[in-house]
Amino acid sequence: MNSTEHAAARSPGRCIKLTVAYDGTNYQGWQRQATGPTIQSALEAAINCIAQDDVHVSGSGRTDSGVHAWGQVASFHTKSKMPADVFRKALNATLPHDIVVRHACDVPITFRPINDAISKRYRYVLQPGRINDPFSLKHAWFVKRILDVPSMQAAAQALIGEHDFATFQSTGSPRQSTVRTMLDATVTVHDADERAKIFIEVEATGFLYNMVRIIAGTLVDIGQGRRTADSMAEIIASCDRSQAGMTAPAHGLYLLQVHYPPHH
C-alpha cells in the first residue's frame, strides 16, 4: 500500500464522541502505556474488536493512575455505519465492567476533545473520621481529623476568577501560561450514607498538572486549622508551589464533566 492508499484506507469517515465513566483503581491512568492496562487502550481494543478497525481514541486530557471519571470525553474516527447508540451498547458489552460508556453521538469530523473543551469540572472526595471506611478505600481520601467545612468553603471562594495558578502546579511541569479562569469552587458535605463525605468541586477553563490535587491538599490544611481561610488569597498570589499544601492522593479525584460549545 503506498502512502496515498494508506491515507485513503484511514480516511476519517465519521467522528463519534463518547462520554465515559470509569473506576480508575485497576488502571495506569488514561494514556496508553507500554506496560499495564489503561483506559485509552481498553477503549481502543473494544472499538477495534467491534468495528474491525485500527482506530485511535483521543481524550479530553489524561487522568493519572488511580484517578476516576464520571464524564471523561473521548472521540474516534471510524468508517463503521453503526448508529452511535448501538456502538455504545456494543462497547459496554465488550469493555471491562469498570469502564462504562454513558453516551455516544456523532459530532463534526473536526471535533477534538482536548482543544474544543471550554471548561472541565472535577470533584475531590474527602472522608473525615476516626476510623477507616472499608467501602471507600480506593474512592476517597481518608482524613483522620475533623474538617472545618465553612472555613474550607470560604477559602475556596478565593480561587474563583482569573488567576495565575502557578502555586498549584507540580514542579517540573511548566506550561506556557499558568493563568486560568476558575468558574466555580465549592466545598459541601454529603452524608446520605453511614459516613459523611466532603466534596471539593472545581470548574475551570483549564487545569495545570496536579492542580486539583494540590488545591485539595491546601483546603485540607485549612480545614484542619493549620492555615486560615484568609491565607488562600496570599497562597495563590505567591505563585510558589512550596506555599501550597501537599498533593492529595489520586484515588480521591474524579473528572466529572467536560463542557463544549453548544454545537458539539
Added chain:
Amino acid sequence: MNSTEHAAARSPGRCIKLTVAYDGTNYQGWQRQATGPTIQSALEAAINCIAQDDVHVSGSGRTDSGVHAWGQVASFHTKSKMPADVFRKALNATLPHDIVVRHACDVPITFRPINDAISKRYRYVLQPGRINDPFSLKHAWFVKRILDVPSMQAAAQALIGEHDFATFQSTGSPRQSTVRTMLDATVTVHDADERAKIFIEVEATGFLYNMVRIIAGTLVDIGQGRRTADSMAEIIASCDRSQAGMTAPAHGLYLLQVHYPPHH
C-alpha cells in the same frame, strides 16, 4: 495436659465485643470455611496474632459470600489484659483494609452475640437506571427499569408487625418457627451522588435464611409494576415461597446494626 489443665488454660478471662464493618466482595461470607478467606477467619487470625492466643470469634449471625456489613457484632474470650480500644487499634493495624473494627468494649463474660441480639437492621441497596455505574458493581443491585418508589414504600408497610414470614425463606431451610416481628421497613431514595440509589431497610427481631434478599426481590417486582403494592399482604399470608419474587443478589445487602439490651 489433662482435661482440667486444658480447661484452665482455656479459661475465658474476659469477653470483648467488636462492632465490625466489612466489604464482603473478597470473602466467602462470615463463617470459617475449609477453602477461601472468610471474615471470621480473618478476625481470628488477627486476634491470635496480637494476643498470642487461640481464640474463637462468635458472630451475631452468618453473612453470605459477597454480603457486606457496617455493624456486624462479634465477640471473643481472651486472657489478654490489653484495653479494649487498644485491641481495636491493634486489630485495625493487622486486619486486611476491607475489614475495619469500628468499636471494641468489654462485656459480661456471658455475652453471646447471636443469642443476646434483640433485633437486627439490614439495608438492601438498589441502583435503578439505563446504564451501569462502574463505582457500584459489587455494592448495589443494578436494576435496568425505573422503580416506582412510593409503591414499594407502601408495600413495605405491610411487612411491619408480627407475621409468619415463611414466604420469604429459601426452601430447604426450615426453622422451628417462621414467625418474626418486623419493627421497621422503609424504602427511600438517596441521590447525593451522580446516580440515585434506593435503600430498602428492614429491622426485625430475627430473620429467616435469605429473608431480606427475597423481600428485596419482591419489592423490585412491585417497583417495576409486575405486582401491585396491595399484593404484599397476600404474598405474606400465602406462606408460600413461590408467591414471592426472586432472591436479590448478595452484593446489594448490608448488615447495618445489631441491637442488644442496654446492659450489653
